[in-house]
Amino acid sequence: xxxxxxxxxxxxxxxxxxxxxxxxxxxxxxxxxxxxxxxxxxxxxxxxxxxxxxxxxxxxxxxxxxxxxxxxxxxxxxxxxxxxxxxxxxxxxxxxxxxxxxxxxxxxxxxxxxxxxxxxxxxxxxxxxxxxxxxxxxxxxxxxxxxxxxxxxxxxxxxxxxxxxxxxxxxxxxxxxxxxxxxxxxxxxxxxxxxxxxxxxxxxxxxxxxxxxxxxxxxxxxxxxxxxxxxxxxxxxxxxxxxxxxxxxxxxxxxxxxxxxxxxxxxxxxxxxxxxxxxxxx
Numbered sequence: 001x002x003x004x005x006x007x008x009x010x011x012x013x014x015x016x017x018x019x020x021x022x023x024x025x026x027x028x029x030x031x032x033x034x035x036x037x038x039x040x041x042x043x044x045x046x047x048x049x050x051x052x053x054x055x056x057x058x059x060x061x062x063x064x065x066x067x068x069x070x071x072x073x074x075x076x077x078x079x080x081x082x083x084x085x086x087x088x089x090x091x092x093x094x095x096x097x098x099x100x101x102x103x104x105x106x107x108x109x110x111x112x113x114x115x116x117x118x119x120x121x122x123x124x125x126x127x128x129x130x131x132x133x134x135x136x137x138x139x140x141x142x143x144x145x146x147x148x149x150x151x152x153x154x155x156x157x158x159x160x161x162x163x164x165x166x167x168x169x170x171x172x173x174x175x176x177x178x179x180x181x182x183x184x185x186x187x188x189x190x191x192x193x194x195x196x197x198x199x200x201x202x203x204x205x206x207x208x209x210x211x212x213x214x215x216x217x218x219x220x221x222x223x224x225x226x227x228x229x230x231x232x233x234x235x236x237x238x239x240x241x242x243x244x245x246x247x248x249x250x251x252x253x254x255x256x257x258x259x260x261x262x263x264x265x266x267x268x269x270x271x272x273x274x275x276x277x278x279x280x281x282x
Contacts, residue, residue, distance in 0.1 A: 026118070027116045027117065027118050027134075027163060028116065028117060028118070028119070029114060029115070029116045029163075030050040030051055030114065030115045030116075030117075031112075031114045032051070032112045032114075033048045033049060033050050033051075033112060033113055033114065033115040033135075034048060034049040034112060035048055035105070035106060035109035035110065035113070036048055036049055036055065037102075037105075037106055041068075041102055041105075041106075042065050042067065042068055042098060042101070042102055043065030043066075043068075043098060043101025043102050043104070043105050043147060043152055043153060044059060044060040044063055044064060044065040044101075044144075044147070044153060044157075045057065045058070045059045045060070045122075045130060046058065046102075046105060048115060050115055056115075056131060057129065057130045057131075058115060058117065058122075058130065058131055058132070058133040058135070059122035059130045059131065059132050059133070060132075060133065060134070060135060060143060060144045060147075060157075061132050061133065061134055061144060061157065061158060061159050061160060062144050062155060062156075062157055062158070062159045062171060062172065062175055063144040063147055063148055063153040063154065063155060063156065063157060063175065064082070064153060064154050064156040064157050065098055065101040065102075065147060065152060065153045066079065066082045066094045066095060066097045066098030066101065066152075066153075066189065067079050067082065067094075067095060067098050068095060068098040068099050068102055069095070070091065070092075070095055076091070078232070079091040079094050079095055080205060080208070081205055081232075082094050082154070083201070084201040084202045084204065084205035085154055085156075085202065086154070086189045086190060086192070086193055087193035087194055087195065087197060087198030087201055087202075088189065088192050088193060088194070088201075089194065089197065089201065093189075093192050094189065097151075097152065097188060097189040097192075100152060100188070101147060101152035101153060101188075104147075104150065104152060105143070105147070108137055108143070108146065109135070109137065109143070111137075111138040112138065113135055113136060113137050113138055113143075114135070114136040115133050115134070115135055116133060116134045116135075116136070116163045117131050117132065117133035117134070118132075118160075119131045120132045120160075120249075120250065120252075121227075121228070121252060121253075122158070132158055132160070134162065134163055136163075142162075144175070145174075145175065145178060148175050148178045148179050148182060149178050149181070149182055149187070150182065150187055150188050151182040151183070151185075151186075151187035151188020151189050151190040151191070152188045152189065154179060155172060155175035155176045155178070155179045157231055158231050158246050158249050158250070159171055159172055159246070160250070209236070223276075223277055223278055223279040224237060224274075224277060224278050224279065225278075225279045225280075225281065226248065226252070226254055226260065226278050226279065226280055227252050227253045227254060227280060227281075231245050231246060231249055234248050234249065237273075237274045237277060237278070238270070238273040238274060238277075239269060239270035239273045239274065240265075240266070240270060240274070241265075243265065244263065244264075244265035244266060244270075247263050247264055247265060248260070248263050248266070251263050254280055255280060256280055257271055257275060257278075259280075260278075
């Protein structure tokens with residue numbers, strides 16, 4: 001046998017075997033978690049005790065509850081976006097729904113519940129380190145699904161294969177169906193929807209976003225921190241849509257543009273557009 005001829009194949013096989021041997025991060029389960037919360041909590045982001053002596057701020061996968069404050073420009077922008085999604089003209093009404101969502105989460109998590117996470121960073125604008133997680137309530141129901149069913153959240157945000165093995169696409173489609181059901185039943189914030197204005201409000205918000213980008217773009221003094229920015233902030237980068245934004249979030253951290261270029265959907269054209277708009281520092 002000619003060793004020089006078979007050596008490349010052997011090396012390829014060994015490399016491939018090692019690649020398959022690298023384990024995918026497994027989801028850790030904390031079955032007796034406790035809700036700690038705070039005034040800074042939202043319906044989809046709150047502090048928990050995973051186990052005695054171990055606290056963590058978690059951010060729910062797949063769902064987005066309305067903001068509970070409007071003190072900062074980012075909060076106001078998100079409230080306008082969320083209001084348009086629900087077809088509500090007054091952002092203050094949307095903010096009140098966010099507070100109701102927070103209260104409801106505190107209520108349904110008054111008994112121990114299960115948290116499942118791989119500790120993927122969800123820092124965004126939070127001053128506390130956050131990680132994405134699934135929460136299963138004491139009655140066995142997923143908290144994110146429950147919030148969407150009650151009209152207290154929309155199906156929007158970072159996702160991953162669920163603990164039950166449901167793919168991201170299937171899980172998101174299921175939540176969109178629950179959202180439609182809540183809208184038809186006029187639950188939660190959907191009870192304040194003006195059906196005659198919903199399409200117009202959403203289109204107006206899209207135009208507003210496009211105008212902001214044309215007028216101001218991204219300020220050089222405020223580049224998007226790729227390794228900590230929220231899904232929404234990354235989504236707004238030129239050439240980056242919601243699907244690619246999620247892939248960017250899931251692939252963090254990145255050291256430079258070359259790292260970012262390995263994300264499916266981030267091509268040379270996109271890199272050229274965003275190269276002066278992103279920051280890879282923590």
